[in-house]
Amino acid sequence: MLFGTVTGDGRVGVKKNEDIFIEEIIRRVRGTQEMLVKIGAVLLALILLTVVFIFIRLFFPFFFALICLLLFYVFKYTVKEYEYSFIDGDLDIDVILGMRKRKRVFSTGSREIKVMAPFSKNEPVPEGEYTEVLDASISKSSPNRWYFICHKEDGRRMLVFFNPSERLRRAFKAHLGVRMKDG
Numbered sequence: 642m643l644f645g646t647v648t649g650d651g652r653v654g655v656k657k658n659e660d661i662f663i664e665e666i667i668r669r670v671r672g673t674q675e676m677l678v679k680i681g682a683v684l685l686a687l688i689l690l691t692v693v694f695i696f697i698r699l700f701f702p703f704f705f706a707l708i709c710l711l712l713f714y715v716f717k718y719t720v721k722e723y724e725y726s727f728i729d730g731d732l733d734i735d736v737i738l739g740m741r742k743r744k745r746v747f748s749t750g751s752r753e754i755k756v757m758a759p760f761s762k763n764e765p766v767p768e769g770e771y772t773e774v775l776d777a778s779i780s781k782s783s784p785n786r787w788y789f790i791c792h793k794e795d796g797r798r799m800l801v802f803f804n805p806s807e808r809l810r811r812a813f814k815a816h817l818g819v820r821m822k823d824g
Contacts, residue, residue, distance in 0.1 A: 663725070664726050665806055667778075686709075714739075717739040722740065723737070730816040749799075751816035756822070758821070771800040772799065773797060774802075777801065785804055785805075
């Protein structure tokens with residue numbers, strides 16, 4: 642961004658403001674819960690279609706179309722993406738369902754983050770009581786999975802997992818300093 646200032650002699654001086662804006666979208670790997678929902682939906686659809694075919698053959702095409710439409714939405718809304726928006730030390734995490742519906746699930750400033758480090762199964766997350774745990778990573782076993790602990794002003798202590806890119810980690814390092822462990 643450019644900002645202009647007027648000097649005493651009437652000239653306009655322009656200075657550059659070094660805003661940091663990074664936006665990333667990651668797609669969550671479908672886990673067992675999503676697969677079970679899909680399998681359950683298909684089995685339920687088959688059972689319903691069988692019952693309709695046996696008892697109400699006249700309305701079978703209508704129910705077939707309706708159930709296919711419902712299955713489409715079940716399959717579509719099990720696709721989950723997370724968007725990380727980093728603006729000058731503030732992080733917002735949104736969940737995007739079905740590539741359409743967006744909802745803010747987390748927001749924090751870098752002052753509230755107490756520690757950030759790469760997640761390793763060899764080095765567990767620091768012990769403690771967490772009021773909330775948010776997993777906004779690709780999957781529980783994804784490489785390059787990081788975590789941070791933040792203390793919110795309302796007293797909540799949160800543990801957040803995510804998959805930041807190298808660029809996002811560099812931006813965090815500039816704001817967190819020694820509170821960010823190298824990975």
